[in-house]
Amino acid sequence: MIDNISWLAVYPEIVLLVMGCVIALVDLGVTSARRTGTYVLTLLTLAVVAALQALYASSGNTFYGWGNMVVSDAMGNWLKCFATVAMMVTLVYGRPYAADRDMLRGGELFTLSIFALLGIFVMISGNNFLVIYLGLELLTLSSYALVALRRDHATSTEAAMKYFVLGAMASGFLLYGMSMMYGATGSLDIGQVFKAINAGQIRHQVLVFGLVFIVAGLAFKLGVVPFHMWIPDVYQGAPTAVTLVIGGAPKLAAFAIAIRLLVDGLLPLAIDWQQMLAVLAIGSLLIGNLAGVMQTNLKRMLAYSTISQMGFVLLGLMSGVVNGNVDATAVENAYSSSMFYVVTYVLTTLAAFGVILLLAREGFESEEISDLAGLNQRSPLYAGVMAVCLFSMAGIPPLVGFYAKLSxxxxxxxxxxxxxxxxxxxAVIMSLIGAFYYLRVVKVMYFDAPLTASSVSAPLDVRVVLTVNGALVLVLGLLPSGLMTLCADAVVRALAS
Incomplete structure (x- = not known):
């Protein structure tokens, strides 16, 4: 018998699932070329779900449901709230782009985005190896279909095939690592795995063998070296609206499962997995920044930027346990700084790709750095938003990216x-190298002659959301304490449970 707490733990997921099915059916009767009815209903659904998650998170309660397979805690609920808002913003930015490229013949962009978000929710809520894996597969299967949404576009189809093959391999790594842990501990429940490992009755070699495969699977989802091969190709090959779907909200889910698996479940093995994360972080910072310097394609440059930014997230994750000793203050600082970093990174990425999508509406993709030439003369507002995002990614004060790196x-x-x-x-040295390719784009926007004299136009909803998005990157840099406190409180509550 399932109790009320179990249903309470998954109410937002149920709302999202039911409305995803309703939207798919309603879309059959929508005749508008821009799927206005589907679009409005999708945004209303996501707004309700985000409000529900914020309500859950604000209560600060932690409860388990479905036989301990699902957990609802402050950290998970805030991450789900941020992921929902990120998906809303992505659809606002992406709809004009998709309509211009005949990607809205059906409502697949909206329904698949909802099911990808549902996968994110399940991943974040998972307190069991199989639940996390099911969420991961729902997200990745939806992502494969989204990347291939332009069926007549060879580059998108090629990117989808690469993503599918490499994603299947990474899922195999993760599943094999989980099966090793199950074989060693006799449980799929993350809490029980922690207790079994902490008891010290299991051979260390078996645990480390399984741990290697789990870290490899997580590394692929985060997109860090040497499991980064798919990121530049998929970012460049996918339609830009879909690139933002993949590069935004899923990063929050990847962070969540890293906390669930490594910290909640495998903390007694921290000495081992912290060493692995250190190697992955060094490789990501090195390759991401050095390769980023050589890019002329804006989406590929941002892909390598993502790799280096995820290196910083790993640095935060690996500093929580010192010499095998768990100190409450160190744990709070380390994991809350990582959470703050990944949330602010997603915020900045949304605005940066929002400007690219805006410019791409003029009949070309606006993928090359040279396509931004003279943007300040054509639209000072959008050039300013893009400059703020690039300065933030480079870690220049007083923007939020600086405070994220500093924490x-x-x-x-x-x-x-x-x-x-x-x-x-x-990390500081690598950030200085990385600053070059961000500042190069700013130089092109402000000092190069424009390729066209036409002004940049955008629908009202895109203008409003993009302006607010860019302003938040600046405001959260000037006043970061609120979000930082929220992240610290959420992490403390999650780990205390």
Whole structure:
């Protein structure tokens, strides 16, 4: 018998699932070329779900349902709320682009985005290996279909095939690692796995073998070196609206399952997985920034930027446990800084791709850095939004990206470990290298002659959302304490449960 708490834990997911099915049926009767009815109903659904998640998160309650397979806690609910808002913003930016490229012949963009978001929810809520895996598969299967949405476009189809093959391999890694953990501990429940490992009765070699495969699967989902091969090709090949679907909200889910699996379940093995994360972070910062310098395609440049930014997230994750000792303050600083980083990264990415989508509406893709030439003369507002995003990604004060990087570096240095301090210095050097390719785009926007004299126009909803999005990147940089406190409180509550 399923109790009321179990239903309460998954109410937002049920609302999203039911409305996803309703929207798919309603869309059959929509005749508008821009799917206005489907679009409005989708945004209303996401707004209700986001409000519901914010209500859950604000209560601060933690409860488990469905035989401990699902958890509803402050961290998960805030991440789901942010993911829902990110998906709303993505659809606002992406709809004009999709309509111009005949991608709205049906409502697949909206329904698949909803089911991808449902996969994100299940991943974040999972307190069981199989539940996390089911959420992951729902997200990735929806993403494969979205990447191939332009069926007559060879580049998109090629990107979808690459994504599918590499994604299947990564899912196999993750599933094999989970099966090893199940074989060693006798449970799929994350809490029970923690207890079994903490008891010290299991051979360390078996646990580490399974851990390697779990970290490899997580590394693919985060898009870090050496599991980054799909990111530049998929970012470039996918329709830009779909690139934003993949590059935005799913990063929040990847962070959540890293916390669920590595911290909630495998914390006694922290010494082992922190070493793996250190190697992945070094590779991501090095390859991401050095390869980013050489790019002329804007979407590929942002793909390599993503790889280097995820390297910072890993640095935060690896600094919570020092010499096998779990200190409450260190744990809070480390994991809350990572959460803050990934949330603000998604916020900045949304605005950056929003400008690219806006410019792409003029009949060309606007994918090359040179396509932004003289943007300030054509539209000072959109050039300003893009500049704010690029400065933030580069970590220049007073923007939110600077504070995100600073919080991760502080967590590293506070541990007092020589390796962590060396990694902090390395990260700063890599950030300086990375600043070059961000500033190069700003130089092109403000100092190069424009390729066309036409002004940039956009629908009202896109203009409003993009302006607010860009303003938030600046405001959260000037006043970061509110979001940082929220992240710290959410992490503390999640780990205390």
């Amino acid at each position: 991760v570096l502080q967590a590293l240095v506070a541990s007092g470990q020589g390796l962590h301090i060396a990694l902090a210095v390395f």
